[in-house]
Amino acid sequence: MIQASELFSDEVLQDPYPTFDRLLADGNVHYLADQQLYVVLGFDAIREVLADPATYSSNLVALLTTGAESAELQVADTGGVDVLATSDPPTHTTHRALVQPRFSQRAVRDLQSDIDALLEPRIKQLVADGGGDWMRSIATTVPVRVIGYILGLPEDDFDQLAAWSDDAIALVSGVATPERIGEAMMRVIEFSAYLGKHLDAAVEIRTGAMLDIIADAVADGTLKRDQGTMFLVQLVTAGAESTTSLLGTCARLVASDASVQAELRADPWRIPALVEEAVRLESPFRGHFRTTTCATTLDGVDIEEGARLMLLWGASNRDSSTFDHPAEINFDRPQPRSHHSFGRGIHFCIGAHLARLEACRAIELLLAATSDVRMSTGVVRYVPSLVVRRLAELELSVS
Helix, strand or coil: CECHHHHHCHHHHHCCHHHHHHHHHHCCEEEECCCCEEEECCHHHHHHHHCCCCCEECCCCEEEEECCCCCCEEEEECCCCCCHHHCCCCHHHHHHHHHHHHHCHHHHHCCHHHHHHHHHHHHHHHHHCCEEEHHHHHHCCHHHHHHHHHHCCCHHHHHHHHHHHHHHHHHCCCCCCHHHHHHHHHHHHHHHHHHHHHHHHHHHCCCCCHHHHHHHHHHCCCCCHHHHHHHHHHHHHHHHHHHHHHHHHHHHHHHHCHHHHHHHHHCHHHHHHHHHHHHHHCCCECEEEEEECCCEEECCEEECCCCEEEEEHHHHCCCCCCCCCCCCCCCCCCCCCCCCCCCCHHHCCCCHHHHHHHHHHHHHHHHHCCCCEEECCCCCCECCCCCECCECCCEEEEC
């Protein structure tokens, strides 16, 4: 039986994969008795959970938080409003139908020129400077602007949106200090009030964007107002965070492996394969919760009704029983999209097509503007969080 500290110490959060390998060798499902939490690591076990939303509810029932002076964790109940990613059928079906058309492959493809307009000047400046922090200049700035544009929020507010999104992520990070939690809580309240104001205004003054769709759903009773506001919070934070993480991983893989970079320069058509391997190797979210609606058995482990589970995407994506040489990049990997980083089934990430396009365009434009890209330092550090896996910085040297 494992302890929470084995999975969530700072050392393991920075490099969880040796621990995942060790645990997977002993089984796909492990119980953390000190937290009354089941962690699911195996590919097949997670696939079984995702295929059965009736047994494994997505309602937001818990958050992990560290103790004030230790690495031990506590599972805390939450009174959050469940929408989209944390709602169950039939509610989830209604929620997804509202926004699915705006995130379809065709709709996202039409955004390419707008995405390029955000990426090109920033990459040009990075090259002119001889390099810099890819995370600060590209990865954390572009995705939130794309989401803001899709929603129809004022362009002048995009920097503030990025700051608020970081506050929301810090609030659920599980490792923030009490002072940071208090500060983040106040900022998230501001964030919600801001989005609520624009939601109300969109009923009368149309934006021509997704904000109108959410406003209409509130006006006709499909969504309650607090659901509409939380819908927007989730689209901004989760959507931007996933893409930010993916942009960072893609650039790191290119800059840290000369053979990978050479192959992509010789054959840019392989960039989508790189993106798929990047999101498999480093899932943007470490995991998501489920709760059982009835007693069940998962991979031979009996689980009681009302149990909490954490699905560890990063572990399942490197399960050697499913992926050959899982820690390596393979541009010709069979079924390259079989990973769980974007979820699967009814909760497949609504913004997956958008994240893929932004990552592909960023790497294509970076390679086109340079002859060589390297990491300025071999040190890689991730943002401290129990929830997200995002590079804190990525200093590049380019020519």
